[in-house]
Amino acid sequence: MATIEEKTTQPSTTNERSSALSSNDDAPGLGVALNVSGHKQELQRNFGLLSLCGLGITSGNVWIALGGALNVAIYNGGPPGVIYEFIAASVFYWIVAASVAELASAIPSSGGVYHWATITGGRYGRACGWFAGWWNALAWLLGFASIVQIVSAQAVSMYAVMHDGFVTQQWHVFVTYIIITWITVAVVLYLNRALPPIEIIGGFFVVAGVFISILVCAIMPHVNQQPYATNFSVWGDWQNQTGYSSSGFAFLAGMLNGAYAVGTPDLVTHLAEEVPHPSRNIPKAILFQYVFGFFSGFFYLISILYGISSFDDVLASLYLFPLAEIYRQAAGSKAGSVGLLFLAFMPTFLSCIGCCVTASRVFWTLARDRATPCSRFFSNVDQSTHNPFRAIFFSGIFVTVLGCIYVGSKTAFSAFVGSFVILSTLSYIAAILPHLLSGRKNVVPGWFWMKGITGFMVNGIACAYIIVFIVIFCFPFSLPVDAAHMNYASLITGGLSLFVLLFWFVRQSTYVGPREVILDTHVLAKDAL
Secondary structure (H helix, E strand, O other), X not given: OXXXXXXXXXXXXXXXXXXXXXXXXXXXOOOOOEOOOOOEOOOOOOOOHHHHHXXXXXXXXXXXXXXXXXXHHOOEEHHHHHHHHHHHHHHHHHHHHHHHHHHHHHOOOOOOHHHHHHHHOHHHHHHHHHHHHHHHHHHHHHHHHHHHHHHHHHHHHHHHHOOOOOOOOHHHHHHHHHHHHXXXXXXXXXXXXXXXXXXXXXXXXXXHHHHHHHHHHHHHHHHOOOOXXXXXXXXXOOEEOOOOOOHHHHHHHHHHHHHHHHOOOOHHHHHHHHOOXXXXXXXXHHHHHHHHHHHHHHHHHHHHHHHOOOHHHHHHOOOOOOHHHHHHHHHOOHHHHHHHHHHHHHHHHHHHHHHHHHXXXXXXXXXXXXXXXXXXXXXXXXXXXXXXXXXXXXXXHHHHHHHHHHHHOHHHHHHHHOOHHHHHHHHHHHHHHHHHHOOOOOOOOOOOOOOHHHHHHHHHHHHHXXXXXXXXXXXXXXXXXXXXXXXXXXXXXXXXXXXXXXXXXXXXXXXXXXXXXXXXXXXEOOOOO
């Protein structure tokens, strides 16, 4: 992509382009290197394609997310439901990911869907971008809290496995949660240049962890002379235990578990201003994330489902993390279970770092366009650490507050973090649907672009999937419903959206939004495209 063109005017010289930027009080001055967002390039491009792929598969964390939710997913059809629902969710998210990758290639900005929705929305772009940005930021802040809670549950479960009679209390998880949160925040705050190698190491742990886990779960039952699950129980024994009379609806609702595992196609897009040639590298990283995520998750599910000797023991287990009991059965010993849990713990802990980076970058991009409270404060990039220090610290505070909710009510905490999928997909459709309705004419193609009817079909299917499944994912997980097991995602999403709407009326007069300017190689920072 050589240029990003403004729809209405085309200044003919570089000076005219710079003058267009300078018309805004916060715009960079003449001769300042810009990125595609129209802002001064402030962040260092420390990441490369390899570290970006490492971030994608580490924070995407598909196989661990699937294993960690197995005790919930199993009710939507039994083992066959878990496998087939994961496949179905993956297919639709490949389509969503292709739509995201196309926009990320055309508009490689750290704002991600926030910036894209502003451009694709045309005359309604400011409002589309506002909601897309806030939905996305809230989703990633809640996602950060969710992954920290998972790591905390893993750590407490490892201790519980090796200590008979240990009774897990909520405060055990909370203390671990706080420790994990602030270790993560400290790493992101002070080890900015070390983040790329950390993500490469995380990618290694993900690849090695899933490979070793598959082998152990496939081999050890035979070594210990334990029976494997039958082919029929894994592939054909459909069991609808949701309480819904329709098995078809139970299948569709069960796709939420797969969506939670694979539903992060915008993850790496928020590092567009920290990787060279993002127009090419981001689509490649998204492709790698989804190809590896699907195959690792698929084969991992098969290995653990064949290795489980008693689903009743898994469902009745007192361990917070279901893989603790699954691994104990597959490995045949507590020590083997802890070893496998450690292989899951390390990449999951490192995924906290990636989620913190992503959440803070999204919030920071909103702040620099005056879309947040105290926006001038949070938009600052620290000159010593070379990162949005204050936005990162805010992310830690936000997650800590959510942790306090966990101590008071696990149901309330789950209601907040469970809205991640709905909030994130709402942000995607806020960018993709206007792109489709405008005839895909508001965006100048990037390195990756779906030409002709292909682009319309892919965008159309992505939008249809999101619209239908946002409704389905708001239904109760099972029937009958009580207060402790209700699906509060619609309530949380609606409440947060109401806050976003009210804040729009407060801030719309001063809200800047991503700049729609003509950018070419004369004004762009090095490697900005």
